[in-house]
Amino acid sequence: MDTGQSKREFRYVGTRPNRPDGVDKVTGRAQYGADMTAPGMLTGAILRSPHAHARIISIDTTAAEAIAGVRAVITGKDFVRLDDEFTRDVQENCMAREAALYDGHAVAAVAATTPVIAKAALAAIKVEYETLPHVTDVDAAMKIDAPVVLAGRALETVPAGMSQNVTNACEFGHGDLDAGFAKADLVIERSFKTAATHQGYIEPHACLASVTTDGKADLWCCTQGQFFVRTLCSDIMGMEASQLRVTASEIGGGFGGKTTVFIEPVALALSRKSGRPVKIVMTRDEVFRATGPTVSSSMDIRIGMTKDGRITAGEATLRYSGGAYPCGTVEMGAQAAFAAYDLEAVRTYGLNALTNRPKEAAYRAPGAPQAIYAVESIVDELCQKLSLDPLAVRLQNAAKKGTLSSYGPTFNDIGLVATLEAATNHPHYNAPLGPNQGRGLSCGFWFNFGGNTCVSLNINTDGTVGVTEGNPDIGGSRASISLMAAEELGIPYESIRTIIADTNSLGYNDVTDGSRVTFSVGLATIKAARDAIGKMTSRAAQYWGIDADAVKWVDGSAVPAGSNAGKFPPLTLAEIAAMSPQTGGPIAGHHEVNVDGAGVSFGVHLVDVEVDPETGFTKVLRYTVFQDAGKAVQPDYVEGQMQGGAVQGIGWALNEEYIYGEDGRLQNPGFLDYRIPVSSDLPNIETVILEIPNPGHPYGVRGVGETPIVPPLAAIANAVSRATGVRLTELPMSPPRILKAMKG
């Protein structure tokens, strides 16, 4: 579909206005999850399992309930057992029923008049556990005699005879692998491991729930999707959706980790039992122990290449663990693994195994960074051993329009080649390197998607505009939405204010995930603006006494469509809005849609590192991100997404990991021991935005939020491997691990 957007000249889209939430955020006025209060509010607190795996024999809450100031105590028995398996998993992850499945699993909760009393009440709850054997490593969990985390959860495709922990199995690909590998001059096969990492959002989960005696409820929470929170919580609480209003606060980071619920049903249950509003704010320890990190992984990769750099075949076996409940993330990894390449023979197999770890939550491009790290590491090693230029080899094998993708469909217009060419021509690629330094690169890929979206756009009588949308603003979407409304309406950006609605004020909107918001909400905003424009041109036509189709919209005004329509001076939006009470009443535009056509996204990252041979410490010297954004609506935010993804990926590559002890307990649930990159660890992350329009969007927009976390793992690993002369195959590449590899 050619929408002609590549030829369009934009007036507002593509500019860099100040962010509309900036003043609130730097002055402390913005309301985050923990900032909400209500009269008579109680403090909620959660008791968590100290065991990696234990049967709950009994929970005695008598002593806790007797403490003055304690208003409610609940356990898993306060929740109805649900029939739907997906929602039941979510519910039991919020509050264990028969067994605690990981260190930190919630087993009881209290609501009390003060935090001190709540803490004392937790200490007074007596839980009798029968500890059970546990398993936290994905490979160990797949052994036939491994402790079983949950029985009977294997999908139909899991081969017989596997451990009961294996829940998902998948396979993708095409072509004849044997023939492909036979054509290769060099075949490399290696195994890789990656640690589970946390999204590391600075704002912990927080919510305030208020349930009234007539069954209505309000819930304020920090979330990526207030509508999905309403769906989950109303199902778990046995409420009608209309009776539960959920309002999203400002959000201090999510990255996928706030796409589900952890404390919200608990707060609602405590509020219902106590008859008072209940606020729960997680500690950092709770965030690490009980909210979703990524999958951990173990992978075997085999790739063949000819002497002149043609990849002849690729094969990957991915073993992921999404913690204590079934998880299909491996399907995404298996599809993404070889997506950057045009291959005649490719096959990926994926398995998910249960472990005694917290339930996985999405994290930017879930499943893709791990698989692509392993594939891109082997591609780099093949280039090294065959003395080939790694960028030239990627260009030679790059997927392009007409390529049968490794996951099934044939690609349409995609931007990988342009992105690789931009990297090739960038001065970074040929800059000199010093001793102990290495340069690495990697391609990255993500699918992106659209989804259910609903937007209202109100024309105010003073000529300003309010846009109401339903997706929490994580990466600057209010600015992008306002820019697209300004572009379509032809009025200044500053005349538009975009707000995020609660669940009773707008139709259903999918979660802020899948890199969907600027794409989907932007598309719905453009169409809502066009709806409003249609109404405004009709009002102008009535005013002039001509047919509605004889009026068109130009630069923020209604004008006669041609000389035959008559001669009338333009009527501006403000003029039409001012007389709207006399011409038919308020003017608003709406659009509701389930958006498709998001368009896949590719990126290339280039990085230089220096590894200290004495300590194994890696310093990132230079980092450049190249990515196709389709059309960058507010380039500052696009660059922010590219930089943020790179920084998080650097953390995955070098430092971040969930470390479990022999007892199955998490050893590092805090930012002192779980080290995310800080400013002083990083160079300026340079960005190069490419704009290859997405035909599925009126302005050519593609999602940009997830792709940038995909390439850093391999880019850094390839740089470290070239700097040290030894191939690193396990993440994170912490100093001890690098030293060990260097010493053989």
Next chain:
Amino acid sequence: MVKVKLWGTLGQLADGQSEVEVDAKTFKEMLDRLTEMHPGLAPYIARGVSMALDGVIYRESWFQEIKPDSEVVLMPFMKGG
């Protein structure tokens, strides 16, 4: 009739076929015919699948028209972060 490519795992549940032909003009009709012809696919389809139609991924659009010469690929339901 449209040809529907199944990802490897689903092929096992459709009598080992990696591509099946169904009489369908929309995404919904395609899912209904697949369920009727290959009951083993029913649980997967009920849990949610996506469709790539000429390279464009559709997640839920039941009434999306499918032309006889279109490339149709059944995919797992997409999720993101």
